[in-house]
Amino acid sequence: MSIGRREFMQGALGLSALAALHGCAATGKGRGHVVVVGGGFGGATAAKYIALWGGGIRVTLVERNAAFVSCPISNLVLAGEKQLSDITLGYEGLAKYGVTVVQDEVTAVDADRRLVRLARGGDLAWDRLVLSPGVDFLYDDLPGLQPVAARQAILHAWKAGPQTVALRRQLEAMPDGGVFALTIPKAPYRCPPGPYERASTVAWYLKQAKPRSKVLVLDANEDIVSKKGLFMKAWADHYKGIIEYRPQSELRDVDVAGRTAVLEFDKVKADVLNVVPPHRAGDIAVNAGLKLVNQRWVDIDWLTMEATGTPGVHVIGDAIFPAPTMPKSGHMANQHAKLAAAAIVNLLSGLPPPDAPLVMNTCYSFIDNISAVHVSSVHAWDPATRLVQPVKGAGGLSPAPTEAEGRFALSWAKNIWADMLT
């Protein structure tokens, strides 16, 4: 413990920050210190709402990137309709809530001693920890993609940022008449309708710029996972002869030099090959030794969002094993964050967590540069199963894509980004 604190004193935060953080965690003054790891839809929202509701709880958000880049709307960057700067936001707005933002990476979690270790050196002590690590990709079964250089050539662009820009460049460089192939892993994966949205917005771009080109969707699933009827109709109406959908086409390996997707019974050569690999909870949650479901997703208690068997460590967002029918989405992570925030504020005040959590989801998908469709759902606490279950009769789909919903999709993004960060 003392070594950790000494290291920390020498770290980037400096003495005054140390005194502030140490003072709370160690002396019990105020109402405690919460460390949030990961500044995406889940973590940034959690940090803000714990500070907003916490009445004196100190909050430190540790995020390795200098700015937040949104996955939602990033498929419009691939289409050339938006720029990366349109989906990039800073963390400076969190300061007014009293959140301390530390640009660093957590390399280890010690749940017994209530510490996290930082990559730049030093530890942070916490009374409660929120992990919102998103997902990391599994390359174990894709030997061709194990070299780092291979992953710089064959992109996922399933975490928005430099890969989004790089994939856009590959699409721009693709010749007219080329093939863009997108592989989709078996569900559950981040953003169920996202791959089909990507096929649509890339097809829209190619239809304008390179009309002889093709979009080939190689889906490991039995069928389109989300908004099936809406995507099938949009593809038939707008992208006939451009989008080809192949279900039950699980990726087995990649021939990187040949830009070829190796399937069980087939090999598919592409001009631009975009592989969304299978994924699981972010590394930090796995390395922390939390209980996983199917060796991939963190098992949690829906009343507190704490990892099962590890009190004090709350996990939110794409990393968790979802409740029935619940998608891995930015909107859902924002909602998880508020459940965790309310529970943490109560628990640090010696109160029980709220006993009837309720969350809702809205996912918009663009089918071209301006028109969108949505899926919505509401999930309420069910004491019998101790899960949040979909509320019958609530939620649903758009009847058809509209430009009005495209505008709502953009205003949704602006509002949820503001709800996280400003």
Added chain:
Amino acid sequence: MEEWKVAGALVLGLACSGAWAADPNLGRNLAAGCAGCHGTDGNSVGGTASLAGMPRDRLLARIGEFRSGAKPATIMHQISKGYSDEQLALIADYFASRKPAGGER
């Protein structure tokens, strides 16, 4: 008839409010679910209705119209059906108590 049922539910909701004292933050927590689209504390940054400071009855009337289908919607008719009358009353009370950010946004 439908209006009568809603009104009855609201009266019942008020009558039961003592039971909710166990969690004085329930309205706040439920309303936070709306913030993803309608802004923190109901202060929308654009494109959706700002709910902060909206009189309780007005908000409940609007939601009631979405639920019944009287007012066409793209999504609120689906989402509003996921909440009980009691939950909606708590949400409306919470937003009514919030300060609109007004010109700041």
